[in-house]
Amino acid sequence: MNKTNNLLIVVTLLMSLQFVSCKSQLKKEVVSPLKSKQPNIVLLFVDDWGWADIGYRNPLFETPNINQLKTESLDFNRAYIPTPTCSPSRASLLTGKEAVRMEMVRHISGNPDEEKYSLWPGDPVQMPSINYLPVEEVTYAERLKEYGYYNMFIGKWHLGHEANYPDKQGFDEMYGTTNAGHPKNYYFPFFNADEDPKEFLKSGLKEGDYLTDVLTNGATDFIKNYDKNEPFMLSFWYYTVHGPQVGRKDLIAKYKAKGMEGKYADLGAMVETLDESVGKVRKALEEKGIADNTIIILISDQGGAFPNTPLSGGKKGGNTLGEGGARVPFMVYYPGVTKANTVTDIPVQSLDLYPTLIEIASGKKCTDDWIQGKSLMPILKGDTMEKRKLYFFRSYEDQYAAVIDGDWKLIKYHSGKFQLFNVKEDISEQNDLIDKNLEKGKELKKAIAEWEKEAVPVY
Numbered sequence: 001m002n003k004t005n006n007l008l009i010v011v012t013l014l015m016s017l018q019f020v021s022c023k024s025q026l027k028k029e030v031v032s033p034l035k036s037k038q039p040n041i042v043l044l045f046v047d048d049w050g051w052a053d054i055g056y057r058n059p060l061f062e063t064p065n066i067n068q069l070k071t072e073s074l075d076f077n078r079a080y081i082p083t084p085t086c087s088p089s090r091a092s093l094l095t096g097k098e099a100v101r102m103e104m105v106r107h108i109s110g111n112p113d114e115e116k117y118s119l120w121p122g123d124p125v126q127m128p129s130i131n132y133l134p135v136e137e138v139t140y141a142e143r144l145k146e147y148g149y150y151n152m153f154i155g156k157w158h159l160g161h162e163a164n165y166p167d168k169q170g171f172d173e174m175y176g177t178t179n180a181g182h183p184k185n186y187y188f189p190f191f192n193a194d195e196d197p198k199e200f201l202k203s204g205l206k207e208g209d210y211l212t213d214v215l216t217n218g219a220t221d222f223i224k225n226y227d228k229n230e231p232f233m234l235s236f237w238y239y240t241v242h243g244p245q246v247g248r249k250d251l252i253a254k255y256k257a258k259g260m261e262g263k264y265a266d267l268g269a270m271v272e273t274l275d276e277s278v279g280k281v282r283k284a285l286e287e288k289g290i291a292d293n294t295i296i297i298l299i300s301d302q303g304g305a306f307p308n309t310p311l312s313g314g315k316k317g318g319n320t321l322g323e324g325g326a327r328v329p330f331m332v333y334y335p336g337v338t339k340a341n342t343v344t345d346i347p348v349q350s351l352d353l354y355p356t357l358i359e360i361a362s363g364k365k366c367t368d369d370w371i372q373g374k375s376l377m378p379i380l381k382g383d384t385m386e387k388r389k390l391y392f393f394r395s396y397e398d399q400y401a402a403v404i405d406g407d408w409k410l411i412k413y414h415s416g417k418f419q420l421f422n423v424k425e426d427i428s429e430q431n432d433l434i435d436k437n438l439e440k441g442k443e444l445k446k447a448i449a450e451w452e453k454e455a456v457p458v459y
Contacts, residue, residue: 038148038361039335040294041233042281043353045093046274047086047156047182047242050304051311051327053271058309060258061271065279069298070331074338074380078347078423079330080404083394084302084320086181087133087158089350090237093301094139094159094169096354096371098391101455102137103130105395107181108158120396124414127395128459132160133169138368140357141170141233147361150230152222153177155215155237171235175199175218183239186211186246186270210248212240212270216277220284233357236281241270243305248273264306292335295360299350300328312429321392321402321411322429334360338380345424347404349390352376391451403448410434410444418445 055063056070081089086107088099099105103117106129110118117128141151153166153174158181166174178197183190188209190196205214219236226232247255247269255268278298285291303325305315313322320326330348332338351373355366359375366375378385392402401412407424420434420441434441 037363038231040231040285040290041144041149041357041360042285042294042296043233043235043237044278044281044296044298045090045155045235045237046298046300046329047238047240048302048304048315049241049271049274049300049329050306050308050314050324051300051329052308052324053241053267053304053306054329055275060255060260061268062254063271063275065275065282066298069278069282069296069333071341073296073331073333073340073342075343076330076332076348076379077343077345079299079328080326080347080349080390080392081300081302081328082349082351082390082392084315084326084328084392085394085396086242086301088394089301090157090159091133091137092349092351092373093299093353094133094141095137096140096351096368096373097137098351098372098393098455100393100457101372102133103128103457104133105129105393108132108160122397123395124398125395125400129395132164135164135168137169138370139169140354141166141235143170143354143358143368144233144361145170147358148230149361150226150228150232152232152234153237154218154222154235156181156239156242157237166235173222175222176215182242182244183211185244186240186248188214210273212238212273212277213248215239216280219277219281223281223284223288223290226288231361238274238277240274241267241304245270267304267306294335296333297331297353299330299353301350302326303328310428318397318399320394320396321399323423323427326392326402332376332380334380339382342382344379346379346384347390347406348376348379349373356380389447389451391448391455393452393456401448401452403444403451405444405447408440408444410441410448412445412448420444 052058055061056067082092083099088104091099091104106120108131110131115131118131119126151171153171155176157177161179176197178191178195180191180195188205190211245263245266247266251269251272252265255265260268285294303314308324311324313319313324354373355375358366359377390404398413398415403410407422409421409423411419418434419432421429
């Protein structure tokens with residue numbers, strides 16, 4: 001072989017190596033930025049946290065971290081839960097669907113492994129309610145996995161026992177999940193022996209450990225130790241501030257000194273512990289160096305069990321579809337998208353998060369045609385969205401359905417009673433206009449009747 005041929009071979013090899021190197025580099029240049037453009041997502045979902053149980057709406061509560069988050073976020077002043085009660089609120093958040101369409105009109109009770117449906121003694125129509133979220137339902141975790149997301153679940157599930165747990169619904173890991181809908185105590189032991197999460201039993205928890213702090217440590221440890229190339233979604237679903245109201249002992253005296261009596265003082269302490277948790281999660285994101293590429297969503301599952309002045313109604317008392325029961329705190333911090341310290345009065349529902357998350361993950365509009373939720377991306381970007389009616393349904397007592405149309409709200413009762421409020425002008429729902437604005441009342445009565453025919457199962 002002559003020198004010319006040798007030289008040709010060497011040049012060819014060098015060019016081949018350069019091509020391989022460039023191809024490898026091209027792969028890095030194409031793939032890595034694509035991954036980095038997908039933000040991480042942290043969803044903080046609080047239990048029974050009332051719209052007014054927050055420092056910037058009620059100075060009795062000390063929530064500096066949440067107040068700070070609010071100044072950096074888009075705050076949804078009129079965010080609602082379509083079925084404001086524990087299990088259905090979770091089902092709608094996960095699936096983007098009205099819970100009544102999944103036959104879940106109340107919280108799960110009984111043993112889902114033995115009974116498909118349960119009844120409620122006080123329900124005047126004795127409507128069955130399913131005891132688990134069927135695994136056939138498509139969740140946001142399953143959809144996000146399609147776009148490369150790793151899904152971590154922490155905390156309260158309340159959508160069925162082990163056969164229907166988060167790991168059967170698209171979540172890669174879970175921590176602190178139990179069959180119980182709420183703890184028996186916020187100090188260890190938190191649950192009955194047969195309900196304690198297995199990882200709690202193995203982790204050496206001791207008397208004096210506080211549940212919200214334990215779960216928060218699980219969340220911050222997950223962030224600190226996350227080492228995968230994929231973006232993650234952390235779904236942190238708190239047990240707090242659901243009863244039994246047991247505040248952290250080092251905080252209760254502060255709230256009693258403010259004049260908050262009995263369990264209300266415990267609530268104040270629980271909300272402050274929640275606030276500390278939010279601060280710790282944000283600090284973990286900062287220390288990990290990913291805060292600028294992480295979306296934070298903070299929302300509650302229904303109104304609180306204590307007064308939510310100026311809103312009327314709440315978790316208890318037969319007026320859960322009142323603003324105090326159905327309207328909840330909700331804010332979104334989306335770096336580079338949401339404008340800091342902004343507020344919107346556009347009525348939205350928690351089921352709108354499902355298509356919003358899919359649009360965030362995919363960069364494309366969600367086309368899932370089996371859901372009722374609508375993407376909030378236009379609002380997050382500072383625009384508006386197409387006007388629509390929002391519907392509500394739960395089956396515990398005489399009051400059972402409602403519809404919101406802009407500033408107007410119609411509430412319906414099994415007994416035939418209707419109430420009509422303009423919640424913009426009358427946020428406390430004290431001025432019933434059902435006999436004064438007959439045209440609007442007629443319009444909304446027709447709308448809710450047509451919706452019930454479509455959405456409500458017939459047994």
